[in-house]
Amino acid sequence: MWRIDVLTEALFRDAAECHIECWREAYRGIVPDHVLDAVDVDRRADSWRRQQRAAPNPTYLCLEDDGERTRVVGFANAGPARHGEQSAELELHSLYVRRSHYGTGAGTALMTHAIGESACFLWVFEQNLRARAFYRRHGFADDGTSRVDAITIATQIRMTRSGPAAPTDSVHQ
Template sequence: MTRWRVRRAVDADAERIGEITVAGWRNAYRGIVPDDRLDALDAAEVAARRRDAIAAPEPMGVFVAEDDTGVAGYVIVGPPFSDELTGDGPGPTGLLMTLYLDPPVIGTGAGGLLHDAGVAHLRAAGFRRAELWVYTANTDAQAFYAHRGWRVDGEPYQGPEWSAPATRWALDL
């Protein structure tokens, strides 16, 4: 059994996080997101954006799961980007922005540990509710979050730059 360690991400993790994001998108979203968008993904561009998240002040949090071979997944949590997409929950709402694993480690427990670290960070930062968006056709992710107590919180929506419709999910903290 893999012994995952979860820790706060550092700038040196950004390149690997970019690679994981591209691999994760191509694995999870083929058939959901147009192929040309998936094929055009650039790990270096993703890494640059993730560096910004890693360097952002609290309550933003970026955590990685690693084993003896290196980083295999990450989660980003923090305040919502816009109140426009936030539901009507009790108290301040935090956002689970992204959680990706290198596809070969799916099902090893790394995702659950990252999820729990992200939720704990939001709770410790004083958020009383967490939200996330899942592509409506991504049934694997929906099952993952439902198993952890998340519930659907709204109708499918497709933002102007989104690749496919997504559904908001919520968790009371």
């Protein structure tokens, strides 16, 4: 089983490994392979350290204990809108779950810890149909805004949620 907790320094490297694995699992075929293959665990762990020190909002981790060690299997972070592009005050900055934990409720639990039922927006790759369906089930809708990500050259779309939303079982709006 898994549990939700707040990121601590002891888990920066494991969170970085999870982050990279999630990118490679979710974005292969969306983001160029050379971008995915170039991501470095030590640099990503340093990035986690810097972000955690600079950001007042917690990062929530989905942790799995196998009896010998704790392993990060997902994470979520939210906070004030970045980059001046906002349709709500709160932005879901990240939400990732390892493929092995798809369908377990881990993503929903992480989102609940990160944003509750607040009005919120997020950016998602246009071609990431699985993620877009997940967010629609949680009350988000495409708002017609898009941008090209400078690093990956993939198109992102903005999805927004106006307020309290109860998850639905339907993938469609």
